[in-house]
Amino acid sequence: xxxxxxxxxxVGLSGCGFDRRPRLNVFNWSSYIAPDTVPKFExxxxxxxxxxxxxxxxxxxxRVMSGNSGxxxxxxxxxIVKPMLVNGLLAPIDxxxxxxxxxxxxxxxxxxxxxxxxxxxxxxVTAAGICYNRKxxxxxxxxxxxxxxxxxxxxxxxxDPFDTMGACLKKLGHSINSSDAGELQAAEAxxxxxxxxxxxxxxxxxxxxxxxxxxxxxxxxxxxxxQAMDASSGIGFVYPEEGYAVYPDCAVILRESKRAELAxxxxxxxxxxxxxxxxxxxxRTTTTNAGARRLLPADFRDNPTLYPGAxxxxxxxxxxxxxxxxxxxxDRLWTELKSA
Amino acid sequence: MRRLRWWFLAPSRTVMLLLFLAPLAIIxxxxxxxxxxxxxxxxxxxxxxxxxxxxxxxxxxxWRSVWIAAVSTxxxxxLGFPLALYxxxxxTRKNLFLSLVILPFWTSFLIRTYAWMFLLRDTGLVxxxxxxxxxxxxxxxLLYNDGAVVLGLVYSYLPxxxxxxxxxLERLDVSLLEAAADLGARPWAxxxxxxxxxxxxxxxxxxxxxxxxxxxxxLTPDLLGGGKSVMVGNLIQNQFTTSRDWPFGSAISLxxxxxxxxxxxxxxxxxxxxxx
Amino acid sequence: MRQRGLVLSxxxxxxxxxxxxxxLILAAFSFNQSRFTVWEGFSLRWYQAALHDAQLLEASWNxxxxxxxxxxxxxxxxxxxxxxxxxxxxxxxxxxxxxxxVTPEIVTGISLLAFYEWIFRYxxxxxxxHTVILAHISFSIAxxxxxxxxxxxxxxxxxxxxxxxxxxxxxxxxxxxxLPLILSAxxxxxxxxxxxxxxxxxITSLVAGVDSETLPMVIYAIARRxxxxxxxxISALIVFGFGSLILISERLRAR
Numbered sequence: 075x076x077x078x079x080x081x082x083x084x085v086g087l088s089g090c091g092f093d094r095r096p097r098l099n100v101f102n103w104s105s106y107i108a109p110d111t112v113p114k115f116e117x118x119x120x121x122x123x124x125x126x127x128x129x130x131x132x133x134x135x136x137r138v139m140s141g142n143s144g145x146x147x148x149x150x151x152x153x154i155v156k157p158m159l160v161n162g163l164l165a166p167i168d169x170x171x172x173x174x175x176x177x178x179x180x181x182x183x184x185x186x187x188x189x190x191x192x193x194x195x196x197x198x199v200t201a202a203g204i205c206y207n208r209k210x211x212x213x214x215x216x217x218x219x220x221x222x223x224x225x226x227x228x229x230x231x232x233x234d235p236f237d238t239m240g241a242c243l244k245k246l247g248h249s250i251n252s253s254d255a256g257e258l259q260a261a262e263a264x265x266x267x268x269x270x271x272x273x274x275x276x277x278x279x280x281x282x283x284x285x286x287x288x289x290x291x292x293x294x295x296x297x298x299x300x301q302a303m304d305a306s307s308g309i310g311f312v313y314p315e316e317g318y319a320v321y322p323d324c325a326v327i328l329r330e331s332k333r334a335e336l337a338x339x340x341x342x343x344x345x346x347x348x349x350x351x352x353x354x355x356x357x358r359t360t361t362t363n364a365g366a367r368r369l370l371p372a373d374f375r376d377n378p379t380l381y382p383g384a385x386x387x388x389x390x391x392x393x394x395x396x397x398x399x400x401x402x403x404x405d406r407l408w409t410e411l412k413s414a
Numbered sequence: 415m416r417r418l419r420w421w422f423l424a425p426s427r428t429v430m431l432l433l434f435l436a437p438l439a440i441i442x443x444x445x446x447x448x449x450x451x452x453x454x455x456x457x458x459x460x461x462x463x464x465x466x467x468x469x470x471x472x473x474x475x476x477w478r479s480v481w482i483a484a485v486s487t488x489x490x491x492x493l494g495f496p497l498a499l500y501x502x503x504x505x506t507r508k509n510l511f512l513s514l515v516i517l518p519f520w521t522s523f524l525i526r527t528y529a530w531m532f533l534l535r536d537t538g539l540v541x542x543x544x545x546x547x548x549x550x551x552x553x554x555x556l557l558y559n560d561g562a563v564v565l566g567l568v569y570s571y572l573p574x575x576x577x578x579x580x581x582x583l584e585r586l587d588v589s590l591l592e593a594a595a596d597l598g599a600r601p602w603a604x605x606x607x608x609x610x611x612x613x614x615x616x617x618x619x620x621x622x623x624x625x626x627x628x629x630x631x632x633l634t635p636d637l638l639g640g641g642k643s644v645m646v647g648n649l650i651q652n653q654f655t656t657s658r659d660w661p662f663g664s665a666i667s668l669x670x671x672x673x674x675x676x677x678x679x680x681x682x683x684x685x686x687x688x689x690x
Numbered sequence: 691m692r693q694r695g696l697v698l699s700x701x702x703x704x705x706x707x708x709x710x711x712x713x714l715i716l717a718a719f720s721f722n723q724s725r726f727t728v729w730e731g732f733s734l735r736w737y738q739a740a741l742h743d744a745q746l747l748e749a750s751w752n753x754x755x756x757x758x759x760x761x762x763x764x765x766x767x768x769x770x771x772x773x774x775x776x777x778x779x780x781x782x783x784x785x786x787x788x789x790x791x792v793t794p795e796i797v798t799g800i801s802l803l804a805f806y807e808w809i810f811r812y813x814x815x816x817x818x819x820h821t822v823i824l825a826h827i828s829f830s831i832a833x834x835x836x837x838x839x840x841x842x843x844x845x846x847x848x849x850x851x852x853x854x855x856x857x858x859x860x861x862x863x864x865x866x867x868x869l870p871l872i873l874s875a876x877x878x879x880x881x882x883x884x885x886x887x888x889x890x891x892x893i894t895s896l897v898a899g900v901d902s903e904t905l906p907m908v909i910y911a912i913a914r915r916x917x918x919x920x921x922x923x924i925s926a927l928i929v930f931g932f933g934s935l936i937l938i939s940e941r942l943r944a945r
Binding site for chain 3: 418419421422423425426427429430431433434435436437438440441444493494496497499500501503509512513514515516517518519523524525526528529530531532533539569572573574577578580581582584585586612613615616619622623626627629630632633637646647650651654660663664667670671674675678
């Protein structure tokens with residue numbers, strides 16, 4: 075037993091460095107920050123930051139649920155904030171420590187999921203739409219175009235229950251947040267009709283297949299689409315006519331964090347217009363920071379994929395937390411669709 | 415029954431108790447609780463999670479998983495047994511050949527799965543070569559279907575079949591084979607009637623080591639199946655991630671384990687073997 | 691006999707090709723200048739990218755440490771256990787080892803996470819390398835036991851009895867008679883345990899802490915975003931690295 079303890083501590087010691095600087099552990103989505111943001115923060119505040127990344131809310135939540143994960147700041151999507159709050163995972167946000175909070179855009183200052191921003195601070199926004207190969211004529215303009223027989227096996231949908239059910243709901247003219255059993259079942263029926271035409275349910279993975287021409291039209295998030303368009307001029311992106319889902323991501327501080335003050339400083343750092351602008355530019359995303367938006371180069375600021383016009387924005391619908399009563403039904407419908 | 419020093423079994427007893435049975439007991443408790451409002455666990459206690467098994471949707475998923483796992487195990491057996499046989503006859507170079515079997519599996523499981531995605535894609539190597547030689551005009555849909563999943567599973571779990579069979583073959587008494595030959599048995603007959611029955615424990619061990627992970631697999635069907643088919647492993651994983659329905663996920667897990675244990679116990683009874 | 695030897699050799703060769711070709715092809719394309727399957731010229735850029743990636747390097751180191759420590763413990767504990775079970779049955783121990791094989795990884799992972807969660811209320815510990823190593827030991831033991839018992843199952847128990855009759859005690863009988871006979875099975879079991887530990891994604895990703903990111907976790911993150919030649923480079927490095935290690939150890943043993 076002694077030997078094991080010794081070995082364990084040796085392993086543990088080898089893990090930590092002999093660095094006396096305070097440490098902050100930040101857990102964020104992949105490719106969601108500029109490469110020099112963290113080093114800048116580290117040198118300005120004399121701290122060390124461990125920056126981890128994840129690919130989905132579920133992955134992050136599974137790690138954080140235990141209440142003992144070691145992370146200080148995470149970035150959930152808006153509809154995850156309430157479940158985290160109810161499960162006692164969040165620490166309150168102290169506005170007095172966030173001098174730059176006013177930089178956030180008006181429409182995100184009093185959001186649905188956290189009216190007084192007591193628990194979360196908006197960071198970036200993503201949305202889902204259709205990414206397509208420009209060779210397609212006519213180009214897709216609506217969700218119903220992804221049900222086109224001619225595109226058999228060259229279409230993919232997102233492997234995400236909320237997104238794909240949302241697309242089906244929108245096709246039928248309903249809200250993506252619908253809790254009506256009839257509407258949800260009709261949406262599933264649409265999904266079942268589409269399944270034989272699908273190549274697969276894929277997320278970011280399909281980007282390369284789109285660029286190489288294997289796939290002609292894909293249900294995709296605008297950030298991934300932007301990356302595909304950066305790689306090839308033959309790719310286009312459109313926000314469907316029937317409407318689409320919008321996902322604001324926010325920074326939250328975990329209750330288990332023992333460095334709440336330092337965490338606040340990091341979030342405040344991220345809210346600085348120049349830093350936020352650099353992050354948005356590097357990550358190819360839409361920022362919620364109004365000050366940053368003014369600093370963006372003109373061609374990026376007017377990019378229709380990331381910063382669409384007001385008429386497109388009006389069609390977008392924010393994702394809301396699924397209520398427990400509906401969750402069971404949605405789960406079952408999704409399982410049924412996937413195993414068909 | 416000889417005396418056995420206590421410290422032979424004590425370490426494994428401790429580890430199993432603390433790090434396996436205690437956690438399982440917690441999961442067992444979870445399966446009888448209810449889903450919290452937004453995920454997690456909460457009271458009251460009920461058996462609702464288990465009652466959901468009657469749903470044909472979930473039974474179909476189970477059946478599909480059993481089928482895929484069985485085919486994969488068969489594939490591993492057909493490839494693995496001859497390989498183990500070959501290695502056990504390799505003389506001085508046995509360890510080298512054995513290591514060559516293990517070697518690919520020291521890359522990550524994910525990389526191995528990706529190798530197949532790389533090869534089977536529409537613009538992957540297989541299709542490119544077939545088109546070059548004029549055998550096909552349009553790419554074959556090799557990826558994102560059950561066949562690709564089976565291929566991926568066989569590729570991933572082959573050493574789990576080879577190693578136990580090899581271990582059993584190693585202690586096979588060669589003189590028994592010589593005796594069979596002396597009695598006029600041809601090589602194939604000797605194989606069927608002498609070698610295979612004698613290393614049956616190894617074959618069973620290998621089959622178990624392959625069938626079980628295949629049954630509960632979720633990365634392979636997810637990556638190679640294109641998310642179009644749901645196996646039990648995917649279902650369980652969904653409960654703990656997207657749905658955050660821990661009680662139901664726990665219930666499915668325990669039910670799956672119970673079913674498999676039942677199958678193994680029944681087959682052990684029939685063959686009269688003690689499998690462990 | 692010679693004819694069957696030939697058939698068997700061809701079959702074995704075919705199986706080895708099946709095992710190694712996909713990875714060799716992956717490795718070949720790791721030298722490709724372009725990201726895509728079209729060959730565009732020889733280049734080492736992906737290797738440079740991989741070796742300069744601090745996250746990758748740290749994760750590889752973590753994976754190695756975890757696998758070595760876990761293999762050491764699980765092989766020793768597992769061999770002793772297999773021997774113990776061979777001599778004397780312990781229903782619940784054998785049963786729980788079986789159960790640990792039968793349990794899907796996601797379940798083992800979740801149950802361990804729940805268990806740690808519960809323990810952390812009383813001990814001021816967090817998820818980290820130690821939680822991962824303990825998890826790996828717990829699921830590796832069954833593999834070791836199964837492999838070693840498969841060998842013990844075909845072994846003659848009288849040899850030990852003979853040793854005992856000649857005046858050895860139980861420990862000496864095990865150490866000097868049985869152990870040498872089952873040594874190749876123990877080594878095979880250790881190799882298996884190492885493979886399983888180094889390779890594990892599901893369980894590790896659930897119980898890893900802030901400082902204990904492993905190679906499979908990093909690879910999964912990269913792979914989720916699409917085909918990336920950096921992965922090709924990594925796999926080539928690992929295969930080459932381990933391959934050399936094995937060859938060297940073979941040379942040493944042959945002496």
